[in-house]
Amino acid sequence: MADAHEHVMTSAALGHGAAGDEHAHNPNLQHHFYSMAQQLEASTFGMWVFLVTEIMFFGGMFMIYITYRMLYPEAWTHGSNHLNVTLGALNTAVLICSSLTMALAVRSAQVGSRAGQVINLILTILLGSVFLIVKYFEYAEKFEHHLVPGPSFNATGIIPIANDPTHQQLFFSIYFMLTGVHAAHMIVGIVLMTVILLMAMRGKFSPSYYTPVEVSGLYWHFVDIVWIFLFPLLYLLGAHVGAGHAG
């Protein structure tokens, strides 16, 4: 280890990557790591530690869902029937596609294909944007039908008294909280991917250094996983009862 250190200090004196100096290291290797592979693995580990905090973040909200669903199962089933299953399923497919393009973007960086990185990152961003646009239309529908918690909730009486509108309002609060926080994560993900796309277009990544792509890819996949759980829990609850009549 001391030997490797000497070589690094020597090449620093000569200038990193001096021509013909076989001990020169990749300019992207930070000095507290001893190899590119270790740097990548440490960064991956670090991102997973962050994702564990995200698991607990969403976990808290899922716990709220679980508790109140347990207490008011009827309101949950009826509330779920107001959600648009088709749009929810479409969004699920869109995010799964974006996970594929994201994985392919990382792979393109691994094999050194700049075109592959750019195309797949653009597709990932587009698919993420489609998700948000669909979400916008879903939310708009909720506003139109007076299903947003607050003073005008159920103003048109779309929810009959027998279906427990009081606790359905609670369901919708939780619906907006869960999908809203998820959408916020999607927005962050899209901004992140735009930055990565710009770096990829400038040729910053190579088979020996693609850590930022890998690590932001992990974030993207995680947001997809959250939706994979949200879809059945929110949209499919009452499917066997009222066959998801939209809105």
Add this chain to the structure above:
Amino acid sequence: MSNEHIITPVRTYVAVFVALLVLTGLTYAVALGDFGWMNTPIALAVALLKASLVVMIFMGVRYNTPLTKVTVVAGFFWLFILFGLTLNDYLTRGWLGVPGR
């Protein structure tokens, strides 16, 4: 620390992608039928399978070091503690027949 990083072939990614779409369809189809108390466990089991595919293959955890793998497991372990102990409270309310317990 291995220097040759294993690169997953495109067809593996596409196969997982197709599997995820099929499982989504399965989730929906199963939701249309009524299996009584088993509705939720079935839906969650399918979701868990989909999440596992994403974690192991799309996120590449199957090729990560044991340290990273332990971290992933730890995250879900703590989540289950959260669920378990909170439900331990709510599910046992009223058992003692004493007001407020």
